[in-house]
Amino acid sequence: xxxxxxxxxxxxxxxxxxxxxxxxxxxxxxxxxxxxxxxxxxxxxxxxxxxxxxxxxxxxxxxxxxxxxxxxxxxxxxxxxxxxxxxxxxxxxxxxxxxxxxxxxxxxxxxxxxxxxxxxxxxxxxxxxxxxxxxxxxxxxxxxxxxxxxxxxxxxxxxxxxxxxxxxxxxxxxxxxxxxxxxxxxxxxxxxxxxxxxxxxxxxxxxxxxxxxxxxxxxxxxxxxxxxxxxxxxxxxxxxxxxxxxxxxxxxxxxxxxxxxxxxxxxxxxxxxxxxxxxxxxxxxxxxxxxxxxxxxxxxxxxxxxxxxxxxxxxxxxxxxxxxxxxxxxxxxxxxxxxxxxxxxxxxxxxxxxxxxxxxxxxxxxxxxxxxxxxxxxxxxxxxxxxx
Numbered sequence: 001x002x003x004x005x006x007x008x009x010x011x012x013x014x015x016x017x018x019x020x021x022x023x024x025x026x027x028x029x030x031x032x033x034x035x036x037x038x039x040x041x042x043x044x045x046x047x048x049x050x051x052x053x054x055x056x057x058x059x060x061x062x063x064x065x066x067x068x069x070x071x072x073x074x075x076x077x078x079x080x081x082x083x084x085x086x087x088x089x090x091x092x093x094x095x096x097x098x099x100x101x102x103x104x105x106x107x108x109x110x111x112x113x114x115x116x117x118x119x120x121x122x123x124x125x126x127x128x129x130x131x132x133x134x135x136x137x138x139x140x141x142x143x144x145x146x147x148x149x150x151x152x153x154x155x156x157x158x159x160x161x162x163x164x165x166x167x168x169x170x171x172x173x174x175x176x177x178x179x180x181x182x183x184x185x186x187x188x189x190x191x192x193x194x195x196x197x198x199x200x201x202x203x204x205x206x207x208x209x210x211x212x213x214x215x216x217x218x219x220x221x222x223x224x225x226x227x228x229x230x231x232x233x234x235x236x237x238x239x240x241x242x243x244x245x246x247x248x249x250x251x252x253x254x255x256x257x258x259x260x261x262x263x264x265x266x267x268x269x270x271x272x273x274x275x276x277x278x279x280x281x282x283x284x285x286x287x288x289x290x291x292x293x294x295x296x297x298x299x300x301x302x303x304x305x306x307x308x309x310x311x312x313x314x315x316x317x318x319x320x321x322x323x324x325x326x327x328x329x330x331x332x333x334x335x336x337x338x339x340x341x342x343x344x345x346x347x348x349x350x351x352x353x354x355x356x357x358x359x360x361x362x363x364x365x366x367x368x369x370x371x372x373x374x375x376x377x378x379x380x381x382x383x384x385x386x387x388x
Contacts, residue, residue: 051092053164054175059083061182070096074103077158084185085159086192088171092163104129104159114152117165121249123256130155132193132253134200135246136169139210146207146239148246153196160192174199198277204247204284211240211291215298222302225309230302237295244288251285254278333382340378341371 057065057076064083067073077085089096094115101111107126113119119133136149149168154161162171174195178185185191214236221229258274344367360366382388 051089051096053088053090054172055085055087056175057083057085058185061184061186063179070099070103083158084189084192086175087159087161088175089161089163091165097163100154100161104154104156104161106154106161107131110154114154114163117150119150119152121246121253123253128157130193132197134169134197134250136166136200136203137207137243137246138168138203139207141210144210144214146211146243148242151196151200153193155189155193158189160189162196169196169200169203171196171199194273194277201250201277201280201284204280207243208284208287211236211243212287215291215294218295218298222298222305225305230299230306233295233299233302237292237299240288240291240295244285244292247281247285247288250281251278254281329387333378333387337375337378337382340374344371344374 052069055067055070055073056063057067057073057080059080059082064080065076067076070087073085073087077083087100092115097111097115100106101108105127106129110124110126110129110131113131113133121135122133124131130153132153132155134151134153136151138147138149139145140147147166147168149164149166151165151169151171152163154163164171174192177199178192178195184195218229218233218236221232254274254277258271258278379388
């Protein structure tokens with residue numbers, strides 16, 4: 001999204017005295033619950049029991065504190081009632097999520113979803129808190145595969161909590177972006193939410209380009225007759241379907257946010273910013289839908305080409321078989337023709353004294369004539385039948 005010019009409209013407003021009292025009690029409970037297990041660390045790969053990647057308190061768009069633990073964040077937020085807390089977590093455990101739920105009054109169903117990865121993209125409102133699930137994606141050139149990530153975002157009147165279960169998306173880049181624009185960040189938690197959504201949607205563009213390139217390669221392989229292309233079509237179709245599941249729900253989510261503009265009095269600049277994100281999402285969804293249809297057509301064409309190739313092979317085999325049958329017929333016909341004189345010669349070649357016609361004067365010419373007659377007759381019969 002281009003520069004967000006928005007006015008933070010807090011949907012929920014408690015009096016400072018009530019909010020401070022509630023926060024003090026929650027902070028004491030949270031400090032008791034999580035402080036012993038947390039050790040400050042700057043490494044995004046936190047040790048078990050400490051998943052805070054980055055935590056900051058903002059006032060007027062500027063970072064005024066960088067707590068290392070949840071308890072420190074709660075305490076810092078209590079001292080600045082008009083400030084905004086942004087807590088970034090990476091694979092938190094149930095105890096940390098329970099602490100956040102108690103501090104910020106988060107719904108138990110949203111906490112349960114945040115604790116488990118592999119949620120579908122969605123937007124739900126629990127009172128004054130928005131719970132958003134986004135699916136990030138990035139294209140791996142080395143393996144030509146799409147890698148999916150997931151981020152859960154809790155947005156309240158004066159806090160933003162992001163929960164990641166994968167390396168993507170890189171929310172550090174989003175934080176640097178909004179911190180470079182204090183005016184933007186000073187407009188509240190909604191600015192952070194839309195900056196995160198914009199980051200996720202912008203990350204879809206390289207994935208679309210990568211998938212488009214893969215489809216072009218597959219088309220070339222199909223018409224080249226690559227035998228492995230069917231498997232690649234299937235694998236790419238699975239990736240496109242998963243990418244479609246990550247992007248298509250965003251259309252409804254953005255429409256849901258836009259539908260609340262009038263109710264919550266959101267200014268025109270925010271509406272323009274959201275429309276910009278919605279346009280990008282619609283473009284991505286349309287392209288992904290086109291990819292799925294194109295892959296379906298490519299699979300059909302590949303099946304047709306494979307069938308044609310198989311038909312050609314069967315035709316070649318049939319021709320070869322027919323030619324072989326003709327050769328067998330010729331060989332069989334000549335074998336039969338030659339068998340007749342062999343049989344006659346064998347009979348007349350037996351040496352027996354009392355054999356009929358053994359001493360007949362015309363016996364030899366008769367035997368030769370008989371051989372010629374039988375061979376000629378068989379030759380004519382086979383020739384009429386097409387064997388010769």
